[in-house]
Amino acid sequence: MMCCVVGWTEEELNHFWNCVDKSGDCWIHKGAPSSSGYSQCFSSAKGVQNSHRVAYEFFFGQIPKGYLVRHACNNKRCVRPDHLKRGTHANNMQDVSDAQSHPKRKLTQEQAREIRQSSDSQRTLADRFGVDQAAIGNIKSGRTYRELGEPNDRSATVINFGRKNTPKEVIEQIRGASGTYKEIAAKHGVSFSFVGRIKRGEVCKAAKTD
Numbered sequence: 001m002m003c004c005v006v007g008w009t010e011e012e013l014n015h016f017w018n019c020v021d022k023s024g025d026c027w028i029h030k031g032a033p034s035s036s037g038y039s040q041c042f043s044s045a046k047g048v049q050n051s052h053r054v055a056y057e058f059f060f061g062q063i064p065k066g067y068l069v070r071h072a073c074n075n076k077r078c079v080r081p082d083h084l085k086r087g088t089h090a091n092n093m094q095d096v097s098d099a100q101s102h103p104k105r106k107l108t109q110e111q112a113r114e115i116r117q118s119s120d121s122q123r124t125l126a127d128r129f130g131v132d133q134a135a136i137g138n139i140k141s142g143r144t145y146r147e148l149g150e151p152n153d154r155s156a157t158v159i160n161f162g163r164k165n166t167p168k169e170v171i172e173q174i175r176g177a178s179g180t181y182k183e184i185a186a187k188h189g190v191s192f193s194f195v196g197r198i199k200r201g202e203v204c205k206a207a208k209t210d
């Protein structure tokens with residue numbers, strides 16, 4: 001697996017790996033960073049080089065002309081082999097812009113409303129809208145998008161439920177059903193509290209809007 005790097009002596013490579021801090025998830029090469037932020041290293045034959053490229057060649061062999069080595073972790077000083085991937089300049093620009101836009105990505109009010117009302121898992125919603133799960137959780141709990149009003153999971157369920165099914169019919173069935181709320185809830189695949197809300201006449205309004 002490990003091999004030599006063209007233009008590097010074994011001694012220089014040993015020195016290279018002695019300058020790597022492996023205590024974190026990323027392996028940080030402690031060479032002084034270049035103006036563009038990449039850690040640098042030195043071989044007598046090749047001079048100053050970007051450390052992540054040397055690490056890539058060490059593990060995977062020579063980088064073909066026209067290719068660069070990208071960081072999956074977006075940490076320019078990292079030399080961990082499984083954080084490095086070969087790519088093009090266009091790929092690299094995309095990585096940078098993804099890293100910058102991802103945490104700040106703004107969802108529209110309409111999207112946020114859809115997220116609040118959806119019964120899909122947070123993971124599914126995060127993938128669908130291209131945000132992380134924490135962002136979904138914040139929307140669901142009302143920490144963000146306060147302009148949408150207080151979150152109410154039960155009413156959200158009603159609206160979502162109503163769109164997917166024929167709400168009036170189902171709600172009328174539930175309203176007329178006998179048995180415990182638990183039995184009715186299980187029979188119609190809705191939540192216990194939702195049955196309660198129907199029985200108390202609290203959901204007809206939501207149902208009729210569809």
Ligand SMILES: [Zn+2]
Nearest residue numbers: 026073078083
């Ligand atoms: Zn890394």
